[in-house]
Amino acid sequence: MTRRIEGRVLRRGDRGYEATRRAATWHAGTPDRFPAVIVQASSTDDVVAAVGLAHDEGLKMAVRSGGHSWAGSHLRDATLLLDVSGLREVFIDAEQMSATAQPGLLGSELGEALRQRGLFFPVGHCRTVCIGGYLLQGGFGWRSREFGPSCMSVTAVEVVTAGGELVCADQTHHSDLFWAARGAGPGFFGVVTRFHLRLYPLQRVTLESSYRYPPAVWEEYFRWSRSIEAELPAQVELWNLLYRDETAGTDGPIVSVSATAFTDTEAEAREALAIFETCPVRQKALVAALNEPTTTSELTRVGSLLHYPPAKRFIADNMWTHAGFDELLPGLRAIRQDFPPAPSHLVWMPWTLTPQRPSMAYSVEDELYIALYTAWDHKADDEIYRRFVTERMRAMEYVETGIQLADENLINRPRRFVTDDHLRRLDEIRAIYDPGELFVSWLGRPDLD
């Protein structure tokens, strides 16, 4: 018999259902997909009970932690939507340099709790992203150029399976499930109720150098950036953004550069950031602020406010590439044309393929990450922005080596997010743990060869 659910259970048509469905997606563009039942779990027992309820009612299940999937992957028609944002416990063991944390915890909360103890974990760059979806899809976080995608620092996961069993998966127990939980993202077939994490010492120094360049020099800046990225030390994180900044009084998208160094000494940080002063168009910068002390919390706060206001409707898409600047140029020129108003923006983030990756589902990445985000106000304009993002990214497929699930647009552009071998293996592992396909999968997937 199905156990009683302590948390809230809302059925389609119930008072409060629609507000809860809308609130399940972080931005205003909630997709028109309607679960039959929404369960807000208040404990791991509730998760087990929700699995039982889904079986009893013959419903498929979708899971939500922070609802930051741009595409609203957790919202599916006629499913049971299990919301685990209420599972938020965190335990930090400073001596063992480890922590356990539940999926509803915000990355920023985890980061702050660790900072107070002189510890660090590579959490994401937005204040309101929960660790649940973030860690399952890989996670490019602060200092990920140094530590790798954040799922590399997950040492075990506690999972409620489709059979309603709570298991702990790590390198030696249920190792196939552990392998899948590091990279399957919205295609994961179980409910993670707790992550076990490896921690790092907090860096002593965090310095940021930031610049804003006028539209006229965007090509020169990006050409130069591409030419120095391979030499950037792993302790430096570089975010180049293109967006329209009406306050700068310029025509077309400006280039915003944020380079942050995470080091032990100020001298090391200054030395690592010095290269940005050698940019050939440096004297054309509209604004420059050098070697400013900061924290990841502050960088996260400012970035979230500026670029991701939740009152807007959003769509995102992305690609990995190792193309040189000349190859990228035609696609970038097309993206810049008719670029929508802020907060729409393009992100250009150099990546590294060190340290060596363990075997895990996450398997597609490259030297450079490019992502396009558009934001708008009215539902009537959805199609315009969907097409802008999808078609401009499609036009860059000639240099694309894959995509990342963090900013996936699989419903419109199903591209390779893990290697074909890993996709096959994910299918095999799902067949073991979820033979009846209780859990929904990705909104789209590429064909296998």
Ligand SMILES: Cc1cc2nc3c(=O)[nH]c(=O)nc-3n(C[C@H](O)[C@H](O)[C@H](O)COP(=O)(O)OP(=O)(O)OC[C@H]3O[C@@H](n4cnc5c(N)ncnc54)[C@H](O)[C@@H]3O)c2cc1C
């Ligand atoms: C403003 C913004 C900034 C972002 N910044 C970054 C960034 O810096 N780095 C980065 O890597 N990503 C970033 N992302 C992408 C983000 O990490 C992913 O969208 C991630 O899925 C969000 O996690 P969530 O728990 O909030 O999402 P949700 O939408 O709740 O979850 C996404 C999917 O993951 C699965 N899932 C979630 N929780 C569980 C669970 N407990 N058990 C089983 N399956 C689960 C479900 O299939 C769900 O559909 C950002 C997204 C936004 C909107």
